[in-house]
Amino acid sequence: xxxxxxxxxIRRLGYSGVSFLVCVTLTFFLLHLMPGDxxxxxxxxxxxxxxxxxxxxxxxxxxxNLPLTDQYILYIVNILHGQWGYSYAYGxxxxxxxxxxxxxxxxxxxxxxxxxxxxxxAIGAWSGWRSGSRRDLAVFNIMIVFRAIPEFWWAIMAVMxxxxxxxxxxxxxxxxxxxxxAGLSIPDVLYHAILPILLMxxxxxxxxxxxxxxxxxxxxGEDYITTARAKGLDEQSVLWRHALKNALLPMVTLTTFxxxxxxxxxxxxxxxxxxxxxxxxxxxxxxxxxxxxxxxxFLLDSLLTIGAMLLADILVTVIDPRIRMGTDE
Amino acid sequence: xxxxxxxxxxxxxxxxxxxxxxxxxxxxCSGCTTTATQTPASQSPAVSTTDVIIPVDxxxxxxxxxxxxxxxxxxGVYEGLVIKAPNGKFDPGLAESWDVSPDAKTWTFHLVPDxxxxxxxxxTCADVKFTNDYMKAKNLTLGFVLxxxxxxxxxxxxxxxxTLKTSYSGFxxxxxxxxxxxxxxRHIWQNITDPLHYKDTxxxxxxxxxxxxxxxxxxxxxPNDAYYGKVPAVSGVVLKLIxxxxxxxxALKNGEIDVVSGLTPAVAQSLSGEExxxxxxxxxxxxxxxxxxxxxxxxxxxxxxxxxxxxxxxxTISSLMGTGSPTDSTFLIPALAGDFVNPADRGMYDYNLTxxxxxxxxxxxxxxxxxxxxxxxxxxxxxxxxxxxxGGSGKQNTGVGLGGGGTQKIxxxxxxxxxxxxISISTVTYDDKTRYxxxxxxxxxFIDSFPVQLHDDANALIDFAVTPTQETNYYNYNNPEYNSxxxxxxxxSDPAEVKALAYKMQDLLARDIPTVPVCTTxxxxxxxxxxxxxxxxxxxxxxxxxxxVIENLTPVHPA
Numbered sequence: 052x053x054x055x056x057x058x059x060x061i062r063r064l065g066y067s068g069v070s071f072l073v074c075v076t077l078t079f080f081l082l083h084l085m086p087g088d089x090x091x092x093x094x095x096x097x098x099x100x101x102x103x104x105x106x107x108x109x110x111x112x113x114x115x116n117l118p119l120t121d122q123y124i125l126y127i128v129n130i131l132h133g134q135w136g137y138s139y140a141y142g143x144x145x146x147x148x149x150x151x152x153x154x155x156x157x158x159x160x161x162x163x164x165x166x167x168x169x170x171x172x173a174i175g176a177w178s179g180w181r182s183g184s185r186r187d188l189a190v191f192n193i194m195i196v197f198r199a200i201p202e203f204w205w206a207i208m209a210v211m212x213x214x215x216x217x218x219x220x221x222x223x224x225x226x227x228x229x230x231x232x233a234g235l236s237i238p239d240v241l242y243h244a245i246l247p248i249l250l251m252x253x254x255x256x257x258x259x260x261x262x263x264x265x266x267x268x269x270x271x272g273e274d275y276i277t278t279a280r281a282k283g284l285d286e287q288s289v290l291w292r293h294a295l296k297n298a299l300l301p302m303v304t305l306t307t308f309x310x311x312x313x314x315x316x317x318x319x320x321x322x323x324x325x326x327x328x329x330x331x332x333x334x335x336x337x338x339x340x341x342x343x344x345x346x347x348x349f350l351l352d353s354l355l356t357i358g359a360m361l362l363a364d365i366l367v368t369v370i371d372p373r374i375r376m377g378t379d380e
Numbered sequence: 381x382x383x384x385x386x387x388x389x390x391x392x393x394x395x396x397x398x399x400x401x402x403x404x405x406x407x408x409c410s411g412c413t414t415t416a417t418q419t420p421a422s423q424s425p426a427v428s429t430t431d432v433i434i435p436v437d438x439x440x441x442x443x444x445x446x447x448x449x450x451x452x453x454x455x456g457v458y459e460g461l462v463i464k465a466p467n468g469k470f471d472p473g474l475a476e477s478w479d480v481s482p483d484a485k486t487w488t489f490h491l492v493p494d495x496x497x498x499x500x501x502x503x504t505c506a507d508v509k510f511t512n513d514y515m516k517a518k519n520l521t522l523g524f525v526l527x528x529x530x531x532x533x534x535x536x537x538x539x540x541x542x543t544l545k546t547s548y549s550g551f552x553x554x555x556x557x558x559x560x561x562x563x564x565x566r567h568i569w570q571n572i573t574d575p576l577h578y579k580d581t582x583x584x585x586x587x588x589x590x591x592x593x594x595x596x597x598x599x600x601x602x603p604n605d606a607y608y609g610k611v612p613a614v615s616g617v618v619l620k621l622i623x624x625x626x627x628x629x630x631a632l633k634n635g636e637i638d639v640v641s642g643l644t645p646a647v648a649q650s651l652s653g654e655e656x657x658x659x660x661x662x663x664x665x666x667x668x669x670x671x672x673x674x675x676x677x678x679x680x681x682x683x684x685x686x687x688x689x690x691x692x693x694x695x696t697i698s699s700l701m702g703t704g705s706p707t708d709s710t711f712l713i714p715a716l717a718g719d720f721v722n723p724a725d726r727g728m729y730d731y732n733l734t735x736x737x738x739x740x741x742x743x744x745x746x747x748x749x750x751x752x753x754x755x756x757x758x759x760x761x762x763x764x765x766x767x768x769x770x771g772g773s774g775k776q777n778t779g780v781g782l783g784g785g786g787t788q789k790i791x792x793x794x795x796x797x798x799x800x801x802x803i804s805i806s807t808v809t810y811d812d813k814t815r816y817x818x819x820x821x822x823x824x825x826f827i828d829s830f831p832v833q834l835h836d837d838a839n840a841l842i843d844f845a846v847t848p849t850q851e852t853n854y855y856n857y858n859n860p861e862y863n864s865x866x867x868x869x870x871x872x873s874d875p876a877e878v879k880a881l882a883y884k885m886q887d888l889l890a891r892d893i894p895t896v897p898v899c900t901t902x903x904x905x906x907x908x909x910x911x912x913x914x915x916x917x918x919x920x921x922x923x924x925x926x927x928x929v930i931e932n933l934t935p936v937h938p939a
Binding site: 086087088090091092093094095096097098099100101102103104105108109111112137140141142143144155207210211214215218222223224225226228229230231232234235321322323324325327331332335338340 | 426427433438439440443445446449450451452519521523524525527558559576577578579593595596597598600618620621622623624626627630631633634636811812813814815817818830834843851
């Protein structure tokens with residue numbers, strides 16, 4: 052019997068479509084209701100005054116003088132035509148700007164998310180399996196200390212120690228200055244990425260550690276673990292075949308959301324390591340009230356989050372055959 | 381058997397994602413650059429030891445679209461007709477000299493005869509006329525700078541005659557800064573129909589620098605050897621993106637960059653004595669004022685404003701800022717405005733809380749039994765001061781460090797002093813400039829910081845007027861006598877008359893007090909003295925990216 056019925060899957064996809072439309076609508080209206088606008092901020096920054104004719108001209112050029120509902124309809128039509136618009140601040144196509152910055156963010160976030168999940172899950176499972184032991188308590192307390200100190204402090208300390216004093220890594224940036232004559236060098240970019248990746252791996256791992264440890268502690272108290280042991284299975288088999296599999300279930304949902312959250316980047320790390328990615332761009336766009344850019348970023352975020360939720364549903368049924376979606380209809 | 385297979389599978393569960401993520405990271409690295417590049421990187425000149433490396437703190441500072449957006453074009457590439465200089469003077473730019481008619485309505489610019497665009501095409505009056513016509517035809521935002529221009533005529537290639545809609549003696553001020561206007565090459569732009577979305581890759585300009593190359597996190601420029609003025613002695617200029625100010629200082633210390641601007645006094649102190657690092661201070665690069673919204677009670681009462689001007693402890697505030705000096709003039713900064721400052725109006729409102737209390741009492745402000753000041757409306761006087769999130773009124777167009785948190789320092793001092801007069805102060809912070817401006821319009825007092833170019837000559841005084849083209853001003857100050865003086869000022873080009881009018885205007889400001897200038901702030905710059913000399917070119921040059929600063933640099937070890 053299939054774990055997900057096709058009827059359920061179609062319905063689920065339909066719901067995802069509706070969710071996406073709701074997200075896009077909410078994003079559009081909330082952003083447009085946000086106080087402040089780009090042109091006023093821009094003119095105050097540029098000229099310390101706001102000439103009315105310049106504001107009116109801008110509103111007309113970008114259709115901001117139209118009723119909000121008309122702007123919304125235009126926005127939806129443009130999205131359906133694959134047109135994400137142009138950034139007010141940069142005058143560049145929103146989609147290409149997002150793709151470029153997302154790429155840079157992914158260079159850091161993809162490996163660090165994967166490593167962070169693996170390391171955090173592994174240590175959490177190990178710690179949970181040995182809960183109450185001295186080693187567990189030692190690891191647990193170390194993790195508390197690491198987690199309690201803010202990310203940006205660790206980042207600044209890492210730059211000071213490893214980049215400035217020891218000079219093992221560069222101070223920041225995407226690449227060294229040789230990029231201007233030699234072009235982009237992948238080993239050079241990775242060399243610049245190592246320290247931020249290590250730090251982010253560390254942050255993500257500590258978060259996953261707690262979830263996995265708790266999940267493991269919960270699972271090893273279950274009756275089926277006692278039964279497995281009573282059957283005479285060795286501890287490794289109990290761990291790998293029974294405890295770990297079940298303890299991983301909450302991690303699947305968490306992991307899919309962590310992957311979806313990659314789109315929002317990590318502003319602290321991007322700032323400290325001069326690695327402006329999608330997170331930095333989002334905060335800049337918010338500050339400048341660059342609506343087309345913000346709409347584009349949130350549009351992509353909505354798509355990825357909704358996709359991740361769908362994927363989490365499917366993955367859970369694959370990992371745990373007891374869970375069936377829509378098969379009782 | 382099954383047991384071992386499962387272990388192998390479980391092992392691969394860990395290994396495969398790691399490998400995959402590495403592969404994907406590699407592939408992303410190779411696809412992460414869509415930045416403008418004029419010359420393919422492999423053909424770009426290698427960075428030389430005599431290239432000066434300057435940090436920028438925001439990606440937007442090196443994300444260029446085209447020269448029609450001032451902030452979206454490389455520094456030193458485009459030029460205007462004139463350059464703002466200290467003491468109300470102007471240096472020649474693309475215009476080597478200029479004349480103005482007695483009514484200040486016709487401005488004739490004599491253009492530099494041997495100026496040329498970087499692609500070799502001569503710069504002529506046709507480019508000047510085109511810039512004006514194109515900006516207006518395409519409704520470009522920066523076109524508002526030229527809104528007073530009726531027409532531009534070109535009697536010959538090197539003469540541009542501007543006819544204004546109305547007389548305007550401050551026209552040079554208008555076109556030279558905040559934001560000013562730069563010239564655009566007609567032969568390039570005449571074929572571009574959509575300037576809003578045009579992505580330039582060549583940046584053809586007339587300035588001392590040429591755009592060479594942009595790569596992620598870097599922009600490379602080189603001197604324009606055909607420049608009509610002084611060609612920079614550096615072999616190139618590299619802008620390097622370092623978003624974190626602390627990392628900029630570390631990069632300076634270990635020699636990755638050559639200069640850092642806008643240091644706080646504490647950081648400057650920590651750098652003193654460092655080998656190969658020198659520092660200088662650009663005096664009076666920013667200003668602060670305690671301003672009144674004269675439409676709001678109690679700031680609509682002249683005596684209240686006069687009293688409060690005696691309740692601003694400029695010396696204490698200035699010392700808290702760590703740099704700069706207290707201001708004793710009505711609005712213009714003496715060190716920058718020189719003769720334009722009316723000496724009779726200096727020091728009129730000294731710090732004297734007793735005097736402040738007397739003036740308040742004479743205007744029906746009374747203290748109740750608890751010491752609270754009760755206003756003429758019968759209610760306690762409480763003041764809410766709106767603040768921006770970036771220290772002052774939000775990010776200012778100064779290009780200099782105005783001392784983050786300066787507003788909070790002023791408010792802390794005011795709270796203490798004004799409490800002694802029975803006035804309580806509260807603050808509300810806004811992270812958005814538009815909301816901040818709205819709050820300013822709804823409250824009686826605000827703290828503001830200005831670029832010094834708005835404090836350094838008689839033209840700065842125009843901002844206090846209400847005229848047909850300026851329906852209101854920051855302070856909602858509307859004095860017909862003052863407005864008339866502004867009208868006269870705009871209609872004359874006689875320097876002596878301008879000065880006399882400026883004096884009269886300052887007399888009125890001293891009486892009406894729309895604002896209380898508090899102090900100036902300085903910008904501290906640190907640089908590597910083993911690489912370049914010539915950074916400090918005197919007051920009035922606030923940006924290390926100013927072409928005049930770059931022109932003055934000399935490598936310590938020439939190539």
